[in-house]
Amino acid sequence: MNADLIISILSIALVAGTSLVFATIGEIITERSGILNLGVEGIMIMGAVIGFAAAFHSESAWIGVVVAMLVGGLLGFVHAFLTITLRAEQVVTGLALTIMGTGLASFLGQELGPEGGALVGLTGPRFTEISIPILSEIPIIGPIVFNQDILVYLMYVVVIAATYFLYHTRSGLHLRAIGESPQTADAMGVDVFRLRYLYTIVGGMLIGLGGAHLSLAYTPGWSENLTGGRGWIVIALVIFASWNPWRAVVGALLFGGVNAIQFRMQASSTDIAIPATLLNMMPYLLTVVIAVLTTWMQRFNKLIGAPAALGLPYNREERH
Amino acid sequence: MPDTSAPIAVEMRGITKRFPGVLANHKVDFAVRVGEIHALLGENGAGKSTLMSVLCGLYQQDEGKILLAQKRELSPVQIHSPSDAFDLGIGMIHQHFKLIPTQTVAENMILGLKDTPFNLQMTAIENRIRDLADRYRLEVDPRAYIWQLSVGERQRVEILKVLYRGANILILDEPTAVLTPQEADELGAVMRNMASEGKALIFISHKLDEIMAFADRVTVLRSGENVATVEVSNSSKTELAQLMVGRPVLFTIEKPPSQLGDVVVAMEKVSALNDKGLPALDNVSLEIRSGEIVGIAGVAGNGQRELAEVVTGLRPTTTGRITIRNRDMTHQPPYQFIQQGVAHVPGDRLGMGLAGNLPVSDNMIMKSYNREPISSGIFLRNQMIRTFAQNLVKAFQVLTPNLETPARNLSGGNQQKAILAREITAGKNLTKGDEPPFLVTVYPTRGLDVGAIETVRRELLEQRAQGVAILLISEQLDELLALSDRIAVLHGGEIMGIVDAAEADIEHLGLMMAGELHI
Numbered sequence: 132m133n134a135d136l137i138i139s140i141l142s143i144a145l146v147a148g149t150s151l152v153f154a155t156i157g158e159i160i161t162e163r164s165g166i167l168n169l170g171v172e173g174i175m176i177m178g179a180v181i182g183f184a185a186a187f188h189s190e191s192a193w194i195g196v197v198v199a200m201l202v203g204g205l206l207g208f209v210h211a212f213l214t215i216t217l218r219a220e221q222v223v224t225g226l227a228l229t230i231m232g233t234g235l236a237s238f239l240g241q242e243l244g245p246e247g248g249a250l251v252g253l254t255g256p257r258f259t260e261i262s263i264p265i266l267s268e269i270p271i272i273g274p275i276v277f278n279q280d281i282l283v284y285l286m287y288v289v290v291i292a293a294t295y296f297l298y299h300t301r302s303g304l305h306l307r308a309i310g311e312s313p314q315t316a317d318a319m320g321v322d323v324f325r326l327r328y329l330y331t332i333v334g335g336m337l338i339g340l341g342g343a344h345l346s347l348a349y350t351p352g353w354s355e356n357l358t359g360g361r362g363w364i365v366i367a368l369v370i371f372a373s374w375n376p377w378r379a380v381v382g383a384l385l386f387g388g389v390n391a392i393q394f395r396m397q398a399s400s401t402d403i404a405i406p407a408t409l410l411n412m413m414p415y416l417l418t419v420v421i422a423v424l425t426t427w428m429q430r431f432n433k434l435i436g437a438p439a440a441l442g443l444p445y446n447r448e449e450r451h
Numbered sequence: 452m453p454d455t456s457a458p459i460a461v462e463m464r465g466i467t468k469r470f471p472g473v474l475a476n477h478k479v480d481f482a483v484r485v486g487e488i489h490a491l492l493g494e495n496g497a498g499k500s501t502l503m504s505v506l507c508g509l510y511q512q513d514e515g516k517i518l519l520a521q522k523r524e525l526s527p528v529q530i531h532s533p534s535d536a537f538d539l540g541i542g543m544i545h546q547h548f549k550l551i552p553t554q555t556v557a558e559n560m561i562l563g564l565k566d567t568p569f570n571l572q573m574t575a576i577e578n579r580i581r582d583l584a585d586r587y588r589l590e591v592d593p594r595a596y597i598w599q600l601s602v603g604e605r606q607r608v609e610i611l612k613v614l615y616r617g618a619n620i621l622i623l624d625e626p627t628a629v630l631t632p633q634e635a636d637e638l639g640a641v642m643r644n645m646a647s648e649g650k651a652l653i654f655i656s657h658k659l660d661e662i663m664a665f666a667d668r669v670t671v672l673r674s675g676e677n678v679a680t681v682e683v684s685n686s687s688k689t690e691l692a693q694l695m696v697g698r699p700v701l702f703t704i705e706k707p708p709s710q711l712g713d714v715v716v717a718m719e720k721v722s723a724l725n726d727k728g729l730p731a732l733d734n735v736s737l738e739i740r741s742g743e744i745v746g747i748a749g750v751a752g753n754g755q756r757e758l759a760e761v762v763t764g765l766r767p768t769t770t771g772r773i774t775i776r777n778r779d780m781t782h783q784p785p786y787q788f789i790q791q792g793v794a795h796v797p798g799d800r801l802g803m804g805l806a807g808n809l810p811v812s813d814n815m816i817m818k819s820y821n822r823e824p825i826s827s828g829i830f831l832r833n834q835m836i837r838t839f840a841q842n843l844v845k846a847f848q849v850l851t852p853n854l855e856t857p858a859r860n861l862s863g864g865n866q867q868k869a870i871l872a873r874e875i876t877a878g879k880n881l882t883k884g885d886e887p888p889f890l891v892t893v894y895p896t897r898g899l900d901v902g903a904i905e906t907v908r909r910e911l912l913e914q915r916a917q918g919v920a921i922l923l924i925s926e927q928l929d930e931l932l933a934l935s936d937r938i939a940v941l942h943g944g945e946i947m948g949i950v951d952a953a954e955a956d957i958e959h960l961g962l963m964m965a966g967e968l969h970i
Contacts, residue, residue: 301567308551308562315549318509319563320534439553447509 134271140391141275146349148380148387149286150175150341154365155372155379156293157337161207163297163374164330165310165440166214169225171338172362173232174206178342180236180250183353184243187255195256196282196343203339204332206232211331215324218444229362240353250353257351258282280348282340289337293376306330310438313445323445338365360415367418371425374438382421389413457484458520460651461506461541461620466515468501475501477675478515483620485520488642488652490666490683492659492695494900495863498675499655500546503622506653507543508536534563542613546624546655548605552598556580556591556608560615583614587644602750603634610641621645622653627661631750632928632961639665657695659688671695696901704908707916709936712741713776715889715920716762721771722944723761731757733944734771739920741887744911746935746952747924750964754944755924756798759893762922763795764788776886789818791889792882794874798893798924800863804870807859811851812840814858814869818877847872848906864903867895871910878919887918894925908934928960942966 178199186195258280372378725731760766764785797803878888940963947963948970962968
């Protein structure tokens with residue numbers, strides 16, 4: 132293996148992992164507030180299809196991004212309304228959101244094209260690589276980190292901002308508190324209901340953005356089942372990351388890397404005869420391995436773990 | 452002594468609060484003066500916590516108003532949320548601590564505070580906490596995580612948290628429930644100190660001794676109504692108890708001398724782990740004889756639960772030996788313990804003791820379902836179940852609308868009577884006449900009203916008279932002293948000493964509970 136090959140694989144790993152990072156951080160923010168949103172897959176694919184359609188018709192990739200985030204936020208709001216106001220079972224609501232999202236996305240893919248036709252096979256505006264002067268000249272790191280599309284750069288900002296927000300700001304403290312013990316936070320004057328709504332919507336917006344990165348940058352265009360189960364990988368990544376944005380990046384890059392290697396191996400399948408379907412399985416196999424390893428590791432560290440009130444509805448006047 | 456003409460700090464007038472099916476507070480009047488420690492006395496369910504939850508904004512009153520001293524004048528205030536209460540200088544120290552275990556002391560302090568800068572300056576906050584801690588002598592490390600702290604330290608954090616917010620009116624909800632007698636005395640001194648700095652303290656309790664020791668005035672609530680507000684110095688324990696219960700109360704329960712028989716249960720150097728896999732019991736050796744009540748004293752979380760689970764076969768032992776009537780039971784499953792006549796009244800009534808959604812009748816047969824006459828082969832006999840359950844309900848005076856009522860709908864006292872009925876009966880049925888059963892009771896009177904407490908205690912003494920060996924785990928020293936023949940003190944999973952209850956000294960027990968005395 133030469134340096135160019137490594138650079139190429141890592142570069143693809145980064146761009147392949149970007150949508151996972153957005154969605155994982157979105158889900159981390161939502162889960163930190165105590166709301167489990169299993170609708171990630173549905174929200175991502177809705178963001179991907181509507182984001183692409185909006186970009187195609189407006190001829191602006193940026194409008195596509197904004198619309199995808201609005202759709203994600205709207206679906207986050209639906210989840211919030213059902214689970215926070217109506218106190219519905221969160222797992223069931225999330226699954227319903229995923230089933231609805233994938234079905235609706237498939238339908239919209241047939242309808243949102245020009246003159247009510249299909250979106251499949253169309254080429255629309257997309258985000259292309261932008262080399263950052265000077266920084267991209269740094270050997271090895273430059274071409275990997277600083278020769279990417281603008282959403283990758285936005286991802287760097289989101290990771291740093293999310294980490295700082297969570298651990299170094301007053302609002303971040305409140306976010307961590309409402310997911311650990313809503314009773315405590317409420318008694319201390321934190322508005323649990325409002326904040327849970329807010330972070331479920333913000334989380335949905337980031338998940339929608341993750342979907343948009345797929346259809347507007349990584350694999351531009353729309354095709355059936357574009358997300359291919361990435362939403363479920365995100366759920367596993369949140370656990371792997373122990374609800375910490377930085378570790379989400381590590382996990383997302385790992386998955387991106389497996390994707391990149393898989394593409395490479397398929398492209399050069401002349402010398403190693405591995406069926407493409409087996410290679411396609413690799414990210415999901417990795418998810419299983421990681422889920423086992425993380426659970427095993429978490430047994431030895433009591434600080435790493437899910438927010439204590441994750442998945443539990445909160446009702447102030449409920450008598451204990 | 453505080454100034455009896457001191458101005459009113461806060462006044463509640465005609466407060467009424469209803470919950471579905473319950474009138475928790477009915478037209479309660481209540482006022483606290485500046486610099487005063489004012490106790491709020493009442494039985495469980497008398498409405499003390501509800502009244503204070505209204506004052507600190509957790510609940511909204513249905514009727515009545517709250518007046519607060521503002522600029523030397525009493526004026527009505529609206530408290531819609533805990534943060535409104537904080538803004539008005541009212542802070543509550545809850546019985547179940549409102550602390551987030553995975554965050555530090557300092558982070559817990561500033562939670563919900565609006566005037567904290569958006570970018571957290573933790574060093575400045577930590578210094579402010581240290582200053583405050585010095586002033587009120589409430590030592591605590593601002594950087595420690597809550598899960599690392601002892602219960603006493605957590606309580607200090609709670610008090611500091613309220614002071615940090617500049618509260619002038621502090622509400623303490625049963626603050627001594629989780630403390631050793633020495634820690635409780637320290638808390639008394641801290642409260643006096645705060646009162647002398649001009650704070651008004653409201654102190655919720657149902658323990659008469661500590662009210663006599665700490666409070667200036669006391670308001671007694673009964674069935675949601677204010678029955679009296681009296682000066683502590685002009686009152687007595689007997690008078691307060693009568694006000695609280697509504698009838699004269701006997702503080703002593705007659706305990707006939709014990710008729711000791713053979714050793715029923717023997718533990719030899721038993722060790723066990725807790726749920727987290729950490730050591731919970733350390734070389735515990737204990738013998739319980741027929742006709743004997745052995746009490747276990749200790750601050751909650753020092754191995755009591757694990758001890759109860761080990762002697763009922765629910766928790767595996769790591770080392771040591773358990774025998775029941777000389778039969779080795781080590782590593783036997785719970786079923787074998789039950790077959791030996793081991794009965795268990797667990798501390799968690801609805802979690803472990805009863806299946807809340809199942810009818811009373813099903814709960815009654817849970818230890819007899821697989822025996823004649825309740826079942827025949829694989830079939831249950833419904834008529835027999837009804838008769839069996841009906842007999843138990845009658846014999847133990849369980850108040851239930853009918854046998855089909857879900858167990859969770861019974862009151863706490865009746866749930867406890869139902870469990871006692873099932874366990875005592877099963878213990879007797881499974882042993883032969885000359886083999887005394889073994890009864891393990893964990894916090895048997897927790898959360899019960901005075902009437903039910905008396906019934907449960909009498910029942911335990913009745914079983915003792917019939918030769919049952921009883922292990923009584925309790926957090927109330929007076930209960931242990933009244934019922935036990937011997938008292939063993941658990942601290943950190945170790946038995947610090949076993950003393951004769953008749954000669955036990957509260958000071959010594961307290962020191963052993965704190966781990967400072969080993970005999």
